[in-house]
Amino acid sequence: MTSNSSALSFFHRNEFLIRRLHSLSGLVPVGAYMCVHLITNASLLAGASVFQNNVFTIHSIPFLPLVEWAFIFGPILFHAAVGVWIAQTGKSNVQQYRYTHNRRYSWQRMTGYIAIIFIFTHVFHLHGWFHMDWWLKSVAEPLGMAQFRPYNAASSLADAMNDFGGIVWPIFYLVGVLACTFHLANGIWTAGITWGLWLTPKSQNRASVFCAIFGVFIGAAGIASLVAVKTTDSKAAKVIEDEMYKVRVEGHMVKPDDHKRTDGHQHKEERKPEPVAAP
Amino acid sequence: MMGNRVLVVGGGLAGLAATMKLAELGVSVDLLSLTPVKRSHSVCAQGGINSVNDLTRQQGDDEWQHFDDTIYGGDFLQNQPPVKEMAYWAPKVIDLMDRLGVTFNRTPEGFIDRRRFGGTLYKRTAFAGATTGQQLLYALDEQVRRYESEGLVKKYEFWDFLGPVLDDNGRCVGAVAQDMVSMQIRSFAADAVIVATGGNGLVFGRSTMSVFCTGSAASRCFQAGAKLGNPEFIQVHPTAIPGADKLRLMSESARGEGGRVWVPRKPNDSRYPKEIPQNERYYFLEERFPKYGNLVPRDIATREIFNICVNEGLSVDPTRMSVYLDLTHIPRAELDRKLGGILEIYEKFQGVDPREEPMKIFPAVHYSMGGLWVDYEASSSGGLLPGSPQNQVTNIPGLYALGECDYQYHGANRLGANSLLSCIFSGLFVAPGIVNLMKNNKAASDLPKSIFEKAVAVQESRHKALLANQSGDENPYLLHQELGDTMTRAATVVRDNAQLDEAYAKVLDLQARSKKCSLSDTGSWTNQNVIFTKAVQDMFPVSLSILRGARMRDESRGAHYKPAFSPPSLKSTDPAERLREAEAWCDDFEANNKKFLNSTICTWDGTEPVHSFEPIDTRLLAPRPRLYGLVGAEAIEQVWKERSASAKAKPESKQLVSAGT
């Protein structure tokens, strides 16, 4: 056996560990982060200042790029890569066996694919993935990407969503957020089975209800964020944000950082939207 | 033990028990089966497995009583030492199966729960829901799989046993078999061959048996020179669900758990069964057999149900003969716990919930008490000598038979829940004897190849001839149907000499026609057509033996019932006259036993069975009248007691009786 198992692929040999890490990474940090992220975004409903305040808090984390990569992008990439592999190991048969759980199995995989496309585009669109100047200047920004400015959070967000007549991005985000929401809510349910939390059909049904409520809540947060962004007056918001920034810089609460501000960059209105950025 | 191999044919309870025990003793086993062994017909056994147990012991039961019930229930047609040994092993067998993980039902305190079965007054039957056979088989299957993964057992599943290979001295040194997928025919050298291939229900067309219970393996041994014992004793189970393709068993446990058999007193009563008031219901078994009630031995229950429908015209269904088997008075939860499996079968196939509505059942061919004749070596205490190679061996040295396909344990009628016991017991018990046999014999693998090549050539030419025969116009499926109809009419519940003669001639004719079968599939890959045709052809020697055995036995005994030769009930009401009648009855009984308390032996002369009788070893229990429900039973019993008391005064018979206790 030993000579043979060494010939096995790495994935096969460590299948259990990899799959469990996949399950775990989906919950923590990816799932947990997604909750925080959507709830933070939803705080925009309470006004640009509340939202800006939250963003300041997040951006007060030291070594943020490192933290982002270690706890967010890394796990997402891992979860996505393993997820694609997992999806390849199965063959959906929902046409033949139209049971609810089987549909959920298929949807979990479909929403997984959607989530991958969505998250990659979304991070590129707002965050840009990397913050090296050459990347931003010669790749991301010419493509109309990397548009979010943490110290002009609401306004840059509102502007970013307004490309292509202000309808394409919101729909894209709506689909993406709902796919992620289903994927997370259903993923919590399957993780509960995988890790052995809920055992019997009865307890699994109860867990389903719980996960559904959770999903509705998170989905609502996502939709709320979108509504908030769409209803944000970006000019008015920018005024507030700049004022907040000024106060914080003066109060030594944030270090001045033009990279995180709209004004530190090329002004948005001067630039034509790039057609290639369509999702 | 190096180089020694045993071939086990059949992977039911008996075959697997033998395989497990042989492997445990370090013997390599080739296990050959028509089907993956886990799918063997033993899975269909439902009710349970009998043994004396701590509870019944305190009610006065013991192994001897179990032995006595088995012999009495079998109408004294068994050689007694094997039956005694089995009864004494029974508690050990159940302990073993318990240790192997069988999910027996439990009492609230955690002991194995027991239920009552037919032919006894004690709750001896351990059970796992209503799928006891399945559970027992799986436990053995698991142990055999364990030995398989250790390399001691090699399975050949989807292989058809074509016949034993005999050396020049007539010793069995292996077998020829055919891969049912690739159609390859090859020989297996073996120092002993165990045939544990079950019953022959398909001879009767539809029965409670699985489709592979054709009896062909036993028939092939018979045609190779092995003797058959008591072939005419076919158990017709009283309660089965009539069906188009199969008669599905409705276990005796349904009655063991309180199920009641009844018909409306009024013929053709079309009312819904639950609307018929109690006083208009005829609980005929309870009324006629107050002591045993619904749990009379199977042969009796079967005849009563048959009689109530055929002669008394009280069938509950005008189109299909049947009586009610009623469980509706038992709480649902209890039914589900103890009988779930069989109630689901009824519900699934009949579309009626038996917890709500009485089931409609009718007798069906179920079990063959007879089978390959096997030997035994008795111990000084009247049981079997452990480790003797004579135990379970057929008249062909080196060829053993176990389980339903032997004739050893059940006499003229098998008690419910004794078959699983006899299968496991004989499987476990035979192994040490085979190990001892192999100590003294030259290994079969060292024999000249020509012996095996010759045997393979015979089978290959049979196979090729069948495929090549395109001139005939007989359809094997239709021949089988005709055979089944003939056998069911002549050789089941009621037997009549004229009808048996007629059937014998008919079967001879069918046998001749079966030589002219032309196949619709002449291919050489997974050809089920040719496998089935061979099986049908090999049903005839067995069928003829059943008919011949039945014809020659002019008496009624257990499952073999000939009204023309049945002892009459006592008629007189006058006590003195009644006593005289009882005396005469007992005289007749003794005279009849002199003539017929013999095993039927059939051998095959190439075209027809040759019949003879062989005396029975009754060293432990003197035969006594079997009086369940007979009018005048008390008087006969009294006379008989007096007679046996005076017989007991003779010293030698006393010694024999006490030897066993």
Place this chain on the structure above:
Amino acid sequence: MIAPGSEAPKRKPSKINVRVLRQDGPGLPQYWERHQVDYEPDMNVISVLQKIAAQAKTSDGKKVSPVAWDCGCLEEVCGSCTMVINGRVRQSCSALVDRLVEDNPEEIELQPMTKFPVLRDLMIDRSRLFHNLKRVKAWVPVDGSYDMGAGPRISRADQEQNYPLSQCMSCGCCLEACPQFTKIELQRQPGETDESYDLRKKEAYDQGFIGAHAISQAMLFNAHPVGKNIADERMEALTGTGGIAACGNAQNCVAVCPKEIPLTTSIARAGRAATVYSFRKFFDR
């Protein structure tokens, strides 16, 4: 139909159309073939196939070899006769024609299972299913069969939990319906011996998903007082390649199981046990 007046008499067809997906041998192409048999009351798919075997003619009268299929007990306890009937995996013995024509009066469609290599027509090779029982050592590791007295005392509650699991008849329905259990079919190489071919199959099977039935059996024996003595060995198999982690929680297994075995409960239990086992393995060594 048997009970007079219990059902309103429905119009029954006089003929049954059957479409069978046939295959002459391993590696050969599959093809559909139409058959027609006379309707009789109380038929099941087995009796339909028996009629097809007896007549050996397609519906347009062409003489063909009989359709090959596997069956045994005909009362749904042996597990032989699994096939895909009208698109759904089930036992053909309990597939009653009257119900099938209620759903689709036009025809009955019979296909072999798709997750196992076809031997011929509706016959498939399910040896992988049994092999997977070896992977989880689905047996009680007793010392032997000598008389050692009774087994351990078992509570009624435990028996009632274990009995349903022990009813698994290895029919393979759970595997056929499982989107994560995919077909492994090897071709025999020219000149390959039986032994090396078997070994190659065994190695391939060892890497595939073990399946709901084997997971459930592992849980059955891990719950047995003596069976659990080798619980770690079973958990090693379940946490290995093709083990419990490959389950995708589609839960088709439990939906199609003819014995209604709580397979998903077994799977969740196995998940819990695997969690504990892997933590223990990691931290205890």
